[in-house]
Amino acid sequence: MDFFERQDQARGRTTLLVVYFVLTVLCIIAALYVVSVLIFTKSLSRPASEFQWWQPTIFFWVSVVTVSVIGIASLIKIQALSGGGGVVAESLGGRKIEPFTQDPSHRRLLNVVEEMAIASGTPVPEVYVLPEQSINAFAAGFSPHDAAVAVTQGCLDNLSRDELQGVIAHEFSHILNGDMRLNIRLMGVIFGILVLAVIGGGILRSLRFVSLSGNRRNSKDGGGGGGFIIAILALAVSLYLIGSIGVFFGRLIQSAVSRQREFLADAAAVQFTRNPGGLSGALKRIGGIGLGSRLESPHAQEAAHLFFASGIRSYLGGIFATHPPLDERIRAIEPDWDGRLFNSPYAWPDSALTPPKLPPHIKPSPITPKATASPLEMVFAVGTLSASALEQATATRRSLEEEFGLALRGPLEARSLIYALVLDADETRRSQQLGYLQTEAGDEVAQTVRELYPRIVRRDRADYLPMIELALPALSQMEKSFSERFLHRLNRLVEMDGKVTVFEFVVTRLVRRHLTLRNTPKAPPSTYIWSASVLAAPFSQLLSAVIYLSTQNPAEAERFFTEAARTSPVFKDHLKLVPAAQLNFAGLDQSLDQLARGAYGLRKQVLTVCAHAISADGKTSTDEAELFRAIAVSLDCPMPPPA
Incomplete structure (x- = not known):
């Protein structure tokens, strides 16, 4: 499965998340309806013979209020997180590392992140450190441009550079696989589900104050206030308990979305670094130190699915765990693992506390020109x-x-x-x-x-x-x-x-x-353009600009354009060569912005057709290679530098 298929699959997982969310809301509505019917009947002191389970008016209002509260809470949370991964990191107590920091451990972390970004062709994400002594990390954001990578202080204090690199490679796998968008939306969903428990707890705290303010006297005077308070108390307890049911379903959703992706990210990290010992070493240190990977942040529950390893304690059994067991993850990397864990921090040598010097065989200048891969590669x-x-x-x-x-x-x-x-x-x-x-x-x-x-x-x-x-x-x-x-x-x-x-x-x-x-950070559109005809005009502008980099001969340009367009099964009948006199860089800017709204399957075809156009004359100029990478970045398709 390539990058583009993974992005569309991530969109499919978002659809599955919506299904889980709807089912959870229906279960909550059913539970609240039963409680409301019982409370309403009891408060009116109706005889048992008049009791009816089905009361449409109550069901209507319970449904409206529940959907409104959960939906609004989820939307507010998602909107609050629209600022990107940095907002998520700060909500968990993270402190941003400035690019010019001279702190040795921070500098080491930035170096590892920068190397991963250059190698993968993504913008360098913001980097945060969480004030937690456990070992954990996460990547968050709606796109590579607003992504943030965060690690705990425990990572910096306990892990070697290879182990830290393994953890960061794991998080970059989530960035490249499109997991981040789903994770932020899931945070909003979990918050909406948990909000009933928050409301119930708030009412209970308020009633404790009210009960001390004379409500007993009101009930003795026959004003009915005591019965009303009892009904509200029962509703608050019910909201809290039903909110706890929401916690159950929230953990179930997090488990369903997260567990298998962690195995895939582990495998990708080993492939990226070609060093199984780095990632497995980090997992062994998590298992060996007392704090493990647990976080103390009050927001850890709603963000549990983000983390490198389980950030919260699971009381509901392994089936509801957000991450696979550590021993399973380690054995997937090291099948012959002897079961031993690392129960002490990595001892950094004194030389590691200063920025690494350039190896003797690498000189700043003169620079040997790097190899150039073909556009299709x-x-x-x-x-x-x-x-x-x-x-x-x-x-x-x-x-x-x-x-x-x-x-x-x-x-x-x-x-x-x-x-x-x-x-x-x-x-x-x-x-x-x-x-x-x-x-x-x-x-x-x-x-x-x-x-x-x-x-x-x-x-x-x-x-x-x-x-x-x-x-x-x-x-x-x-x-x-x-x-x-x-x-x-x-x-x-x-x-x-x-x-x-x-x-x-x-x-x-x-x-x-x-x-x-x-x-101006904001969430990407929930729907993409899937029609080739809608994107035909901006794509024609882009492809024509690429063609004219290869040739200024009108007949040759027409031939190159036609041959390149034929390689796309969906665009080939919609594209038309634009005369060179009608092209300019401002128009090219607008065309790239429009194409970035296309589905990832269409973006793949845009890049493939442009690759054929660049290769039409049998050579790739430096201008063509740089423009091609700029096109990929503009389409949020991280393109590694040619190796």
Whole structure:
């Protein structure tokens, strides 16, 4: 099963979640109806001969109130989480790690996350640390652009780098498999189901206060207040108990959605790192230390399905556990495991407390050009993370960090790095751009850009996109208004020479899209466009732009376009070559935004057809390769760098 099928399967799991949710609500309505009939009949002191189980009016109001309370609570929770994975991490007590941190354990964690992101072709997620001494982690978000990875302090204190890498690889598997969207929606569903227990408990606490305020006197005076209070008390107890039934069903839903995915994520993590001992070692330490993986956060219950290992104690038996037993997970990785656990923290050597030095065989410059995979091979690699890609990403990150250091971490320096990437090769035009920056952004920015430019042009072009990926977290620290000024200056630099190159478009597209999604986070649409005819116009614009990178000959362009379009069974009858004179980068921007609303099956065909178009002339230029990766990122299809 490839990345695109996994995304559509994740959508199918969302449908299953809705079914579970509806069944749970029906069970709660039935329980509340029975209680309401009994309370209503008792409060009116009706004789047994007049008792009737079926009372449509009561059933109607119980249904309306229950559906409204649970539905509204779920929607409010999902809306509250629409800010992305960072909101989830903060709700569990997480503290965000800043990109420029000098804390050795935080720096080590960031390095591991950055390497995974570069190797998988995803934006570097926000990274959080939970103030828990147990060993656990999770990934959350609606898309890779608003994703967050969080680990407990216990991970940093107890795990070796290989073990930490195994845990992070497990979480990246959830990011690549589309599990995060389902997990956030499940948090909203669980909260809605649990809200009845919360309401019941709140009423009970209120009644305890009311009972001390004279209600006994009211009942003695014959005002009927005592009977009313008794009825409310009975309702509150019932809500609390029925809410507990909701807890039961919530755990059942979490178990049904989560358990099998953990085995799959474990297998993927081993495949990513090519190091079974890393992941199994982390699991052994969880089993060996006293705190295990349990979390103390009051929100751990509703987020139990997110975690790397079980974050809550299960009192209902293994069938309701959100995660498989540790010994089963370890034996799935190490069939010959002897049953021994690690009951002490990993002892970090003193040398590990400082950032790792670049190995002697890797030099910052000159850089050997990296191999280029064919576009079709890159399509097949979407959503994957290989051990070779991870090794290359580790070497790339270390090389870039040694060469640029703070320029990848500090907000001012990261802005300067992006500015430097779009400076013109012509010295006269470059001087004009630097003069503009000095006037608009200040002397410090202009000087930093001036110093960075010669170091950047020494690098291989294949390193430029990883540079951008590493700089994005620092850029994300800017406030929205400052971010808008930064993007305006970036566009002005690009437009100063009167033309926009493909690389300049790629840089501005990637940076602007990431910052826009971070500044205005929202849940992705619950429904995608499944009709090829609806997406035909924007796809024609995109495919035509790709074709004209290969050839300017009209007859050859028409032939390349027709041959590429034929490779798509659903788009081939809807596409039409757009004349070059009608194409521009602004239109290409809009086309990519529209195509990003398509179902993942259609996005796969968009990438496949574009791959055939790029390969039509038998070669792939650097501009074509960079544009192709920008297209994939725009469609939320993480494309690893060519290995």
